[in-house]
Amino acid sequence: MVLNNYRENVRGYLEAIVRPLARAGVTPNTITVLGLLISLAGAYFFYRGEQVIAALVLLFGSLIDALDGTLARLTGKTSRFGAFLDSTFDRISDGAVLFGIALGNLVDWRVAFIAFMGSYLVSYERCRAELAGSGRLAVGIAERAERLLIIIITALFGYVEYGLYAVAVLAWITVLQRLYAAYQRLKE
Ligand SMILES: CC(C)CCC[C@@H](C)CCC[C@@H](C)CCC[C@@H](C)CCOC[C@@H](COP(=O)(O)OP(=O)(O)OC[C@H]1O[C@@H](n2ccc(N)nc2=O)[C@H](O)[C@@H]1O)OCC[C@H](C)CCC[C@H](C)CCC[C@H](C)CCCC(C)C
Ligand SMILES: O=P([O-])([O-])O[C@@H]1[C@@H](O)[C@H](O)[C@@H](O)[C@H](O)[C@@H]1O
Ligand SMILES: [Mg+2]
């Protein structure tokens, strides 16, 4: 919720980056696919135990993830399938990163699994509640942007293990926050 509020502050920079892409006729879905490939590369570097490179690659992948939507909005090419693709690839990326960290023995695999379950649940709750008519359920202390940034910053300093402890705890707190918010909005 916190980082999402900064979208407007960086919109100008992101639009400056996508303008040439728009002129070149690049489509938002192409950027979405590229973003996933870069995130998978980040996951691979975690698997290799190279945290710092993984963090930089992941940061670049996150930037690309912000560019697909920016390009879509700027060119009036937002699509329902594009939104679906973006969300689905976010899940693949989130899972791959946590799997890479676990496979690279950078953290106890059980911690990675708890973080994985919490992260997926947070996103699932939003999707399911919105489908049930809750309205936008972008609430909670650790949405995707926060979770990713925690992983990126701790990995940059070689401490992704502690990042995962934090994500495991904060994601589950967010699960409870969304459960409560959904209850409030859907109980009648
Ligand atoms: C001072 C300047 C030089 C600084 C400039 C920096 C800028 C370039 C900003 C860079 C931000 C970027 C790197 C984000 C980093 C945060 C990241 C860790 C968190 C994850 O980000 C996710 C990102 C994108 O989310 P979505 O995919 O959900 O959103 P969109 O794609 O925009 O929209 C989806 C929407 O679009 C339509 N659509 C999409 C695809 C498609 N194919 N078709 C479509 O139609 C459809 O409608 C979909 O529904 O979130 C980005 C926003 C983020 C929350 C903003 C956070 C800002 C914050 C201040 C970040 C600062 C980070 C800092 C640069 C990191 C440095 C720290 C260092 C110590 C590591
Ligand atoms: O923040 P969170 O809910 O865990 O994760 C998500 C968003 O950050 C993402 O951009 C969106 O496309 C997903 O469908 C999902 O809701
Ligand atoms: Mg995106």
Ligand SMILES: [Mg+2]
């Ligand atoms: Mg995305």
